[in-house]
Amino acid sequence: MGARSSNTDRNGHRGNSDNALFNGHAAYFYNSRLNAGTIGPPNAPAVFAASGGTKVTSPTIIQHFFTSPGSFIIAGGSANVEYLIVAGGGSGGGGNSGVVASGGGGAGGLISSFPEGPGGPSPTSASSQPMTAGTYAVTIGAGGVGGPTAGPAWGEDGSPSSIAFGPGTVTATGGGEGGLWNTPAGGNDGGSGGGGGYSENPTTNPGGDGTAGQGYGGGGGITSGSGGGGGAGGAGDNAVNTPTNPYVAGDGGIGQGFANIPTDYGTPGPNGSLRYFAGGGGGGSEGANGGTGGYGGGGTGSTKSPGPGGSTNATANTGGGGGGGDNSGGGPSIKSGGSGIVILRYPATS
16 A cells, blocks of 8 residues: 555545645745745835935936035935036136236136046046935035125135035135236136236246146236136136237136036037036236136126226136236226036936
8 A cells, every 4th residue: 555645635635724734834935035035026226316406307317406505415215426516716816006907717626527527637537426315515616706895805716616425525626816917926726727917027927727637727917918717628828919919818718518408507618519617717908808708607808998897707607717807997897706516417217
């Protein structure tokens, strides 16, 4: 006679009590494995949800634009976040013994992990930041104030912008103030350097230096004309004075252009599909040719003849440098740098 399981009758049927026992074990096994995540579909990752600044959504990317200090708040999930940080631009050069024939302001430093890269010559590529739930402080640098409201000096450097990421803070340096009249030290160093001021000597007053990976240096100032401030995408021009081209101040250096930026931000430039930031300020002229501001919000430099004036402030939230002054215009011809901006970007599918 063959062996028969004690759990079945002669016809091979399992007893009800035994079935209940067996089914209970099966249910316990299945439920415990399911709860452990080893059976069934995996748990869906938390959706990346963030707020702060002005949030702009497109089918492929989400961007947050900060034009004033605030916080980037991540409620849940994780994503690699790209960033653009632009500091405040420097003003045109201030006064020296009451004379204000001065260089254009240097643009604020520009640091970026966007595909177009950061500013300055031979920049080191920056990487996007892996970010998770938390609150991250964003600082927006003010532009350097020109004119008499800044006090007797009539000019100042721009202020830094930054993002406090988890591992550390990334900071862009404020733009350098333009150089003062007849000052051999030249323009101030900064994110981009200020242009050199008008010189009463054959020696050129040099532009200030930019910061590596953020911006370029300013142009030199000579007799009758001041240098243009440096920009994120190019150096400020030197002043020129020849019999056929007299009293020409240097133009501000070009800023850096970026794709996928709404027209509410930045300025137009030579590439119509891009928006530009961090253009240098034009230098002031003792003739009729004040320097032009660089693409990216740089202000225009002042002129002395046929009538004083023509200088302009840099565009707000571009980090552009302010226009330099001319002597007859006095303190009011020294123009202010533009405030900075911070942009954070991540995929819309995050």
